Amino acid sequence: MPMNYKGSHLYFGKYKVETLAKKFGTPTYIYDLDLIAQNIQKHISAFHGNVGIHYAMKANANPQILRLMKKKKIGIDAVSGGELLWALKHDFVAQDIIYSGVGKSSEEIELALRKNIKLINVESPAELIRIALIAKRLKKKARIGIRYNPDVSVDTHPYITTGFRENKFGMDKSFLPELKNLLTKNKKHILLEAISLHIGSQLKNLSPLSEAILKTKPVYKEFQEFGLKYFDIGGGIAIDYHDDTESPPSFVEYGQMAQTLLKDLNCKILCEPGRALVGGAGALLAKVEYIKSTPFKNFAIVNTGMHHLIRPSLYQAHHRVLAANRHQGETLTYDVVGPICESSDFIAKSRIISKLEADDVVAICEAGAYGFTMASFYNLHRLPKEITLYKGRATETKPMLIKDLL
Ligand code: LLP
Secondary structure: OOEEEEOOEEEEOOEEHHHHHHHHOOOEEEEEHHHHHHHHHHHHHHOOOOEEEEEEOOOOOOHHHHHHHHHOOOEEEEOOHHHHHHHHHOOOOHHHEEEOOOOOOHHHHHHHHHHOOOEEEEOOHHHHHHHHHHHHHOOOOEEEEEEEOOOOOOOOOHHHEOOOOOOOOOEOHHHHHHHHHHHHHOOOOEEEEEEEOOOEOOEOOOHHHHHHHHHHHHHHHHHHHHOOOEEEOOOOEOOOOOOOOOOOOOHHHHHHHHHHHHHHHOOEEEEOOOHHHHHHHEEEEEEEEEEEEOOOOEEEEEOOOOOOOOHHHHHOOOOOEEEOEOOOOOEEEEEEEOOOOOOOOEEEEEEEEEOOOOOOEEEEOOOOOOOHHHOOOHHHOOOOEEEEEEOOEEEEOOOOOHHHOO
């Protein structure tokens, strides 16, 4: 993990956290691109280079991170027209991009077809019909994947499971006859190239994913005659949010599992990792504005909160909070809260942290995935800055402009 104490000072890799906060101010997201590069390499090697990795950019769409992904020759999994255009703006070509999501608009589908992206993962028969009509109008043949819902339950937060029959995602086995009909009827404008799945996020063990793959294999075989090439296993591998107390699946275990289960299909494996590549490589630096102690609580009120990192409020997610400087080794139990006018605005509750004072800097760890991309302007606070650290250089990211999006 990049955060470590040397004496009483906290370091992010080789950078002293207090120095970063002084130089760039707070609140600021910092990302270690050297670590992201190592993660990508580990992922590629775990599949012996024989995999199409499409980074789920919803996890973190920072331009320098995207450019690094492109340099390392991996593609993109986009989930909106905005993400598609953002990927194209940051060095990717259309053939690097696959496009998933349950609610694609006609405008977004037209964009994907006009740009000629690699694959559209289809999530309903109605969407397939819409794609066929648009492809016909544009005189194109759409390359698609069927997103299969294998109906497996996953031990993760209910808001981030996606492969259970009650989730809105994908199509379960009851849809298969209708899909076969539609594919046959629309042969001229639809080419089925992939069977895809994605069962959820922060998967702490591989058994639900292997169950999902095993349940999806017969579907692949059933649809092989339509010209299938890819088996897309989605994303979802967990990271450790608690100082090495959990051991999420390694890239090697993940790669071995997928390759062993899919060996006999003679297909190319695609996957869509997000969090596993970037989550552990980012932190949000914040400053303590006030300490407020009541008979019930010690509040550390910081200059960030649910508007910049919504995961604790939304999923009761755990992020380590570390003081940039440990004052004499004393600790206290804090609720670390933000300035937003809601009691749901917290970063950590009842957390034992080195004693804090006003103006102290804290690092909110493992915030590289679903941090900045889920941030908002709620209460009209400014968005945090973003800083990338790569090969000894710190670069400030230019603020994203809404006009860049669709
Ligand atoms: N592919 C698809 C189709 C997805 O929907 C997702 C994530 C991924 C890949 C990447 O999943 P990952 O490898 O990052 O787990 N905001 C939540 C996570 C939502 C994930 C949504 N889909 C969080 O902060 O935990």
